[in-house]
Amino acid sequence: MEKRMLFVFILLNLLLALVLPAQEVLPKNWNGEKIKGVRFVPYATYQGNPFFNDSFVPGKIELTDGTIIGALQLKYSSYQDELIYYNSDISTQIVIDKMSLRGFSLADENGVQHRFKLQYISHSLPEYRFFELLSDGDISLWVYRKVLLLTSPIYGEAGKEKNLSYQEAYNYYLYNKEKGYELIRISKGSLLSKCDPSNQKLARKILRRNKVNIRDEKSFVKAWSLVKENGVNLSF
């Protein structure tokens, strides 16, 4: 019995050996897109955090030609508005060329997905920035997660007594194709001001019924979504 099985096994292998050598097997990802960038040079250490995510988290990037590269270890620097990836093959942290990207997404430490897109903003200092999309639609809600290096009291945490610190200075924007970007504050008043005057009462009612008290980004996004879902027309 065992001999027969061995015979069949050998026959099978012989048959495969006859067929396979004719065809070349290309290595996995042999023609994959190459990521372009420069070596990441660590920032000076001050109080606060210059990064959106402290450690590298899994994410994917979308290149300008539409190619999506996944399974990357990503870190977004809010301070320099740049995306860093860890290339484990060469053990190097690389800042990806901003202009080679259309956007990226990553999951934070809590597993929440964040979707960033490279957007051109023509305000006081026209430039390309990574904006996070908070709510999509005809009028979309975006946040520019800027961190600034600002002066601060000399005395701080032990070992970090310097008069500079990384401080969050997030900017929230509304966007539509016709008008472009417009800054918006995270408050109930600013949300209601974007509703039609005839609908403002209804918007208040929706927020009250759902017990939404706008205090931070999370509650603002929730309020924004609720208002939209309930058919309140928003404009700016």
Next chain:
Amino acid sequence: MVKKLLTVLLLLGSLLCKAQNKEGFALFTDRDLYTSGETLLIKVYAPVDEPSGIVNVDLFNSKGNLVSAVYLEMKNHQANGFIHLADSLSSGSYLVRTTTRTSLTQTVKELFVSNRFTGMTESTVFKRPEVNGPQVETTFTALQIEGTSGVYKNREKGHATVHLPLEFLSQIDGNLLVGITPVTPEYHAMNLVAATKPKFYRETSNEGIIISGTITDADTEKPFENGLVYLTIPDSLPEFKYYTTGVNGRFYFQITNRYGKIPVVLQCSDKEKKRLLKISLTPADNIFSSLPPGESHAFSPEFRKIVAKKVESLNFCKIFGLNELAMQPFPPHKQDDRLFYGIPNRVVRPKQFIDLPNFEEISRELLPQVKFRTYNRNPSLQLFNFQRNRYFNDQPLVLLNGIPVTYLNVIKEMGTTQIDRIDICQSERYFGDLGFSGVVAIYSTNGDYTRLNESDELIKLSLEAIQPDAELTAPPEHASKMPDLRQVLLWKPSLKPEKTLELNFQTSDIKGNYRIFLSGKSVNGSIFYKEQLFEVK
């Protein structure tokens, strides 16, 4: 247990056997008989399950040597193209072969080409491979070509109508080929669908041309692992790719969205810079390994007369500079419109400054923080690292029109007149897994890179990428005093099928037998064909 194993074995066997008997390509050419210097027109119908978007059409001589190769873009499993038959082709039988890189079959068609300078050779006997097994085609009786007369005069306008029955129209897959071409009753080309060994697994279905080869150690001639292979398509916006070889020393590159003739430079180096390497491209496969053996045939005096007439008419065409084909402009090349080494920190155009005789002078006068020096005739280059505020320890990546330069002697003598632009990146750049201690990219005037010599480690290719579209030139005016020596009166390889097709043509100054033919592919994969003969007296 044994029964189960045997069942698996039989199943596998049946699957493999089935794979080898796949439907072949259907290959149509405008004629069977050609003269060197003419253009061979091609139409290919690919099997419906063919995953590749590119079809290879190769021309082999009777010795099995590859004479010419073109890559055609498939649209809806059909491709049109042409091969220019070089003036230097000797008289004899030639084989046109159609495959893709993943196909299990190849379609081969035999043609006869006579040299336009020597005509038929002294001997009347030519080797011709015996091919049996006709191309998959069926004559469809419902197809009618009407309105033609059996005899036409020279330069007479003609008209034909093709009726496609409605029930037939719905069965047509893609476009039709319609042509009016000369026929030579004395010579009939043969077709053969033969099995072939696919070059790559069918999973490699991306569209593009694959360039493959092997890196070997120059001393031991054994395949070299961890060899770095660069491919550059030099340009003002160069395309750059790299590949790291495995144990078998093989490398592969895919070129996409490139049309017409393009320059390609391939080079290799040892990552650790210890060994000298040799790069070689995969040779063309032996076509005769899968074909039946050849046979000798004698040509009649009538056939020799026909060939002599064709040679004469072609020589007239060449004297009057008449071209058969009008090329279509290349589609715009879609590629990353950014340099692979990123946005340079500095761009210098030496021509805007005083004339400097060599690169050392240019670096001293125009390129601050770029130290190009020659000690004991050995040039060296150092670049200042902006990020670290110190000079890099290693030599930066030096590029000439996008081609990596290993030996700096190549650029040493380049002065202001030879350089159009210098891009400098003063940070540690990365491209995939490749790291560079800065980049100095030199772009020469007129895109010239002849300073880079071919060697064991560097190959320069002039690659015929995907063939651009071409169409037959319109016939001259009826009253024109210029000779009209067109062999092919009509060639429409992508005619949209309609209930009635109206075909207008004009005969040329060449007398002889012609055929109006129509071919296409039905949704079930079979090829249909209809022809009608007429004579020009």
